[in-house]
Amino acid sequence: DWDYPIHEALVRHARKIKANLVVVEAHAGRRLAPWLLHLTDFELLRTSPLPVLVVKSARAWRRPKLLAAVDPMHTFAKPAGLDAVIMDAGASFSRALGGQLHAMHAYAPVATGVSPFIGESAETVAEVLERTERFASRDFERVAEKGKVPRSRRHWVKAPPVDAIPQMARKLGAQIVVMGAVSRSALRRVVIGNTAERILGDLECDVLVVKPPRFVTR
Numbered sequence: 001d002w003d004y005p006i007h008e009a010l011v012r013h014a015r016k017i018k019a020n021l022v023v024v025e026a027h028a029g030r031r032l033a034p035w036l037l038h039l040t041d042f043e044l045l046r047t048s049p050l051p052v053l054v055v056k057s058a059r060a061w062r063r064p065k066l067l068a069a070v071d072p073m074h075t076f077a078k079p080a081g082l083d084a085v086i087m088d089a090g091a092s093f094s095r096a097l098g099g100q101l102h103a104m105h106a107y108a109p110v111a112t113g114v115s116p117f118i119g120e121s122a123e124t125v126a127e128v129l130e131r132t133e134r135f136a137s138r139d140f141e142r143v144a145e146k147g148k149v150p151r152s153r154r155h156w157v158k159a160p161p162v163d164a165i166p167q168m169a170r171k172l173g174a175q176i177v178v179m180g181a182v183s184r185s186a187l188r189r190v191v192i193g194n195t196a197e198r199i200l201g202d203l204e205c206d207v208l209v210v211k212p213p214r215f216v217t218r
Contacts, residue, residue, distance in 0.1 A: 007043040011217055014050055022048055026056040026200070026207075042197050045181050045209050049217045051089060054200065054207045057175070064099040064175035066090050068147070069165050071180075072105060072139035082180040082212040087147035089210050090178040102172060103147060104155035105140040106164035107133065133158075166202040178208045 003009030014022050026041060045052055068090035070083040087103065094101040137156055144154045157164045169177050179199070200207055 023053045051210045066176045067174040069179040102153040103144045103149045106161040107136045108160040
């Protein structure tokens, strides 16, 4: 097809033929300034209402390990239904490929010296952090339980997702990482970045990116 820009052309054609999945090759290179450059891969992840499978490896899947990266704490107001979509997609691929599904939540605790706690006592700060951590662990267990992931395949990591997800994927030897992406305004991307985009460059395996329910492409 003659169409422009490429990522919008792909979405238009996928919707035209009522596709269920978009499969693309990961292009070499990595963006150092996500808000300055616009590459097809990342724009497709933002705009596609369909799941996008980004193929980064030429290895065949043979009973692969899949890692579903969820965020039950809903960081940056992430849609609550996205975790269920991630788990469902991971379970579907795992069954179809005869693979093994793992689930993880990367929880980055807030440092006691940051601005939200200015003026609070050390005891109050410690109590808030302890309660938040307990809630994070509890919510992750609920998500994993609903996804029927055995306890031995649940990984709750106290580290930023940008670091923890690639590290866990390498540790497990995962061939597919399943994660969610939310299209945000340009300003919010500058301030907080987009976890899916930042992690994509560090992952060595294939990545399945899904969108929340009722996502509407622009």
